[in-house]
Amino acid sequence: MKNYKDYVNHSRKITDLHMSMAVLGWDQETKMPKNGSKFRSQQLSTLAEISHKLSIDNDYGNLLLKLSNDNSLDKDQSRNIELSLKKFEKSKKYSSDFIIEESKLISIAFQKWRLAKENNDFTIFENSLENLVELRKKECELLGYKEHPYDALLNEYEPGLTTSEVEIIFSNIRDYLIPFIKKISCEAKIEDSFYFQYFNKDKQWGFGINLLEKMGYDFDSGRQDISAHPFSTHFSPEDARVTTRIDENNLSEMIWSCIHEGGHALYEQGILSKNYGLPLGETISLGIHESQSRLWENNVGRSHAYWKNNYNSLKSIFPEQLSEVSANNFYQAANNVKPSLIRTNADELTYHLHVLIRFEIEKSLIEGSISVKNLPSIWNAKYKEYLGIDVPSDSKGVLQDIHWSHGSFGYFPTYTIGSFYAAQFYNQALNDIPNLENEIEEGNMKNLLDWLRKNIHQHGKRYDAQELCIKVTGVKLDFKYFMDYVKEKYTKIYSLK
Amino acid sequence: MKNYKDYVNHSRKITDLHMSMAVLGWDQETKMPKNGSKFRSQQLSTLAEISHKLSIDNDYGNLLLKLSNDNSLDKDQSRNIELSLKKFEKSKKYSSDFIIEESKLISIAFQKWRLAKENNDFTIFENSLENLVELRKKECELLGYKEHPYDALLNEYEPGLTTSEVEIIFSNIRDYLIPFIKKISCEAKIEDSFYFQYFNKDKQWGFGINLLEKMGYDFDSGRQDISAHPFSTHFSPEDARVTTRIDENNLSEMIWSCIHEGGHALYEQGILSKNYGLPLGETISLGIHESQSRLWENNVGRSHAYWKNNYNSLKSIFPEQLSEVSANNFYQAANNVKPSLIRTNADELTYHLHVLIRFEIEKSLIEGSISVKNLPSIWNAKYKEYLGIDVPSDSKGVLQDIHWSHGSFGYFPTYTIGSFYAAQFYNQALNDIPNLENEIEEGNMKNLLDWLRKNIHQHGKRYDAQELCIKVTGVKLDFKYFMDYVKEKYTKIYSLK
Numbered sequence: 001m002k003n004y005k006d007y008v009n010h011s012r013k014i015t016d017l018h019m020s021m022a023v024l025g026w027d028q029e030t031k032m033p034k035n036g037s038k039f040r041s042q043q044l045s046t047l048a049e050i051s052h053k054l055s056i057d058n059d060y061g062n063l064l065l066k067l068s069n070d071n072s073l074d075k076d077q078s079r080n081i082e083l084s085l086k087k088f089e090k091s092k093k094y095s096s097d098f099i100i101e102e103s104k105l106i107s108i109a110f111q112k113w114r115l116a117k118e119n120n121d122f123t124i125f126e127n128s129l130e131n132l133v134e135l136r137k138k139e140c141e142l143l144g145y146k147e148h149p150y151d152a153l154l155n156e157y158e159p160g161l162t163t164s165e166v167e168i169i170f171s172n173i174r175d176y177l178i179p180f181i182k183k184i185s186c187e188a189k190i191e192d193s194f195y196f197q198y199f200n201k202d203k204q205w206g207f208g209i210n211l212l213e214k215m216g217y218d219f220d221s222g223r224q225d226i227s228a229h230p231f232s233t234h235f236s237p238e239d240a241r242v243t244t245r246i247d248e249n250n251l252s253e254m255i256w257s258c259i260h261e262g263g264h265a266l267y268e269q270g271i272l273s274k275n276y277g278l279p280l281g282e283t284i285s286l287g288i289h290e291s292q293s294r295l296w297e298n299n300v301g302r303s304h305a306y307w308k309n310n311y312n313s314l315k316s317i318f319p320e321q322l323s324e325v326s327a328n329n330f331y332q333a334a335n336n337v338k339p340s341l342i343r344t345n346a347d348e349l350t351y352h353l354h355v356l357i358r359f360e361i362e363k364s365l366i367e368g369s370i371s372v373k374n375l376p377s378i379w380n381a382k383y384k385e386y387l388g389i390d391v392p393s394d395s396k397g398v399l400q401d402i403h404w405s406h407g408s409f410g411y412f413p414t415y416t417i418g419s420f421y422a423a424q425f426y427n428q429a430l431n432d433i434p435n436l437e438n439e440i441e442e443g444n445m446k447n448l449l450d451w452l453r454k455n456i457h458q459h460g461k462r463y464d465a466q467e468l469c470i471k472v473t474g475v476k477l478d479f480k481y482f483m484d485y486v487k488e489k490y491t492k493i494y495s496l497k
Numbered sequence: 498m499k500n501y502k503d504y505v506n507h508s509r510k511i512t513d514l515h516m517s518m519a520v521l522g523w524d525q526e527t528k529m530p531k532n533g534s535k536f537r538s539q540q541l542s543t544l545a546e547i548s549h550k551l552s553i554d555n556d557y558g559n560l561l562l563k564l565s566n567d568n569s570l571d572k573d574q575s576r577n578i579e580l581s582l583k584k585f586e587k588s589k590k591y592s593s594d595f596i597i598e599e600s601k602l603i604s605i606a607f608q609k610w611r612l613a614k615e616n617n618d619f620t621i622f623e624n625s626l627e628n629l630v631e632l633r634k635k636e637c638e639l640l641g642y643k644e645h646p647y648d649a650l651l652n653e654y655e656p657g658l659t660t661s662e663v664e665i666i667f668s669n670i671r672d673y674l675i676p677f678i679k680k681i682s683c684e685a686k687i688e689d690s691f692y693f694q695y696f697n698k699d700k701q702w703g704f705g706i707n708l709l710e711k712m713g714y715d716f717d718s719g720r721q722d723i724s725a726h727p728f729s730t731h732f733s734p735e736d737a738r739v740t741t742r743i744d745e746n747n748l749s750e751m752i753w754s755c756i757h758e759g760g761h762a763l764y765e766q767g768i769l770s771k772n773y774g775l776p777l778g779e780t781i782s783l784g785i786h787e788s789q790s791r792l793w794e795n796n797v798g799r800s801h802a803y804w805k806n807n808y809n810s811l812k813s814i815f816p817e818q819l820s821e822v823s824a825n826n827f828y829q830a831a832n833n834v835k836p837s838l839i840r841t842n843a844d845e846l847t848y849h850l851h852v853l854i855r856f857e858i859e860k861s862l863i864e865g866s867i868s869v870k871n872l873p874s875i876w877n878a879k880y881k882e883y884l885g886i887d888v889p890s891d892s893k894g895v896l897q898d899i900h901w902s903h904g905s906f907g908y909f910p911t912y913t914i915g916s917f918y919a920a921q922f923y924n925q926a927l928n929d930i931p932n933l934e935n936e937i938e939e940g941n942m943k944n945l946l947d948w949l950r951k952n953i954h955q956h957g958k959r960y961d962a963q964e965l966c967i968k969v970t971g972v973k974l975d976f977k978y979f980m981d982y983v984k985e986k987y988t989k990i991y992s993l994k
Contacts, residue, residue: 012539012543013543013546016540016543016544017543017544017547019536020540020543023520023521023540024520031528031720033718033720033736033738034717034718036736038735039516039773040732040736042509043513043516043517043520046517221530221532221533222530223528223530235537236533238532238535239529239530239532239533241530
């Protein structure tokens, strides 16, 4: 058992470094004064370098090899070793030169992107983006792949997911979701202008905190702060934090970012502390992570039952603004389907068209079938094609997302995958918990959270995403659950025939 | 020059780790949720272990040796190498076993101390404290010393300071300060009850921020938060933070903690960024650091001129509470000399008797001439002897300070040294800046801050404490400057003959 203990110690050290980086990152986004960024970047890159060194340490590798042939390990221990060895072998493929070049390119690209976005001038970012695309192409070769180079990038975020699987998912979107959205768009518009009145910041904050508490988010093991872009992060299951953004002229911003990030953080708080620093103490993938945020945000947080419970307290906080608005009006407006420019503001249906566009572009970039300099026109054409809207500027178009400036390609599809897992998991929860919707109407989320804890959170990486999905729902990820959910919900909201 | 560059890179990495630890520490004291502490301690100890490894790396040691014989280095470069080599050699003296034992003992001792303080039961802490004293005794032998083992501990915080020098300082206190305090105590009491009214938290906060701004504290390179015990910390000269504590029933708590911590932070903000990660990018010693906080807190912040400027704005914030109080009343009450139980609440004169008591106890503990189990009675006897007061409980007596539970022995004297440096530096500033007191009366601190920047801050560790003192004031640290300042100020306040 000494070997296994040594493995645990080393693995925890790597995690301690990652968690320290997360603390520095959280501080950077929420508290750090303006001038702190230069040295903060340097500190982060030193921690990254050291953690990479520990990750590819030869003694550690030998230990993992030994342990992978050790029959005395139990199932969980073997699973930890299996995944740690996989990670080790992957880390080994990266030279330090690659790591250093990557971190340099990203640091420059991020600055250029910000500048480009501010000045609405894609050419400022173009060269950096080209470099990053080339770097990722190199990375695909370095990591290897079976069918498509883009598989290697997808696997960063969603282990095991292939480009062809994503293709199938998006062809389903093209075949079923897009026609359904078109059907909705023929109906009468939903009135949602009441969202865009003045809503005092502090009052919004208080309401958001209350929503998090009701979800079961534990403020003794987390906290909420304000940041430019809402996010969740964690330093252990006992310190999993969220941030939100408050727009005093748009109530929806804060509400659904609170619930969304809360869903992420509940996943982290549900990981078992005893597995800290080991694969079983880590969440499965970005797709499964997103399933937790989307399940709370959309399946729960945009449901009729949820607002039946929460609307009165919201109305008591903003009696003037909502005097003419019923719970049902509020619910309907929370589900207003309307093609829009900005992904992060999209409704839960057109959202996936934004992702589809990004997936098509990323795949073509990695294949080399399109070039970076044509991105703005390609982007705009796709927005016209899929969403029917004209993009007024690159800032609100191809430059809107941060992801590419961070060198993240293959990330976007996990948003869509996550929503589809969410629908499938939630469908199962409805089957397993007899009165779930009634409970939600009564503000009681305990059984739902317990169900998520038991079926998903506590396992960490015990199963991979597909295995978990089968274990929980009996079948592989299937688009049908999302489409069924969407059809039932929106047919009612829009009185579709 | 490649060697020097390699040295700079390695030294900066060690600093990056220390600064990362400081971020984690800041978060721990200001933001971390209750349950976050277990894994935070583990993360901090991993970072400490890695930074120790980097500090005693053999290649690094060889590089330092080579560079210490390199004639092509300029003066500043040579100074960096000289100090880094000294530090390396010192770090080398510690075995990993010592580091691990130390960190374990401290972690237990801190918990025991907290429990002991809460329960007013010294015996809970006794055993841990004994272990720590034994550890420090071992450390003194390990580090070596010329005259007295306690020298080795003093040097942790105040390089070069010896026990016999501290003895001289405290004998001055016994001979001159104590009789002066006795003289004051015969005079009429100063009325200060108006400090202990209700003062709204947010209004106090705003006033404190304003004081920091007026001192020249740069909020683009720092921030203030609330913590249980006020402190300052820094992650670079461009991110040097302060914290404060607000008691709504005691105005003085917030005011002088803001100014005190602000003084520390101005020192850090005045360090040159280009020297980040090198000795020239570090402050000299705790004594010099404390000179900066005390100079602002006492010599400036408790001066007549300072309140002539700031009192009106304070009064406009709290018009009711201060309606009957003149600027002069306020100034006098800020300098009320009154023996008290708790060091951190003491006035600037009796403060040094608290330190004296701790110094005598620490020295005897390290010599082995007293034993830990007798500390409470020794403590109480000394408080009776030096301050004339009865200690009602160990919680408010021997258990009041955190330092020993952190294993810090030799730290306390730097508080007194710092005050004396402050008096000597401030005397020089008054000589060098013709109208300094008038400027302060007008709320103009620019020339004072520039003087501190030029003469002290920018140098980092270019000089050691004693050298700096001679360079700035022409002579070595001399108690006379403090005593002169005290005599002049308090003779007026108390109308002494």
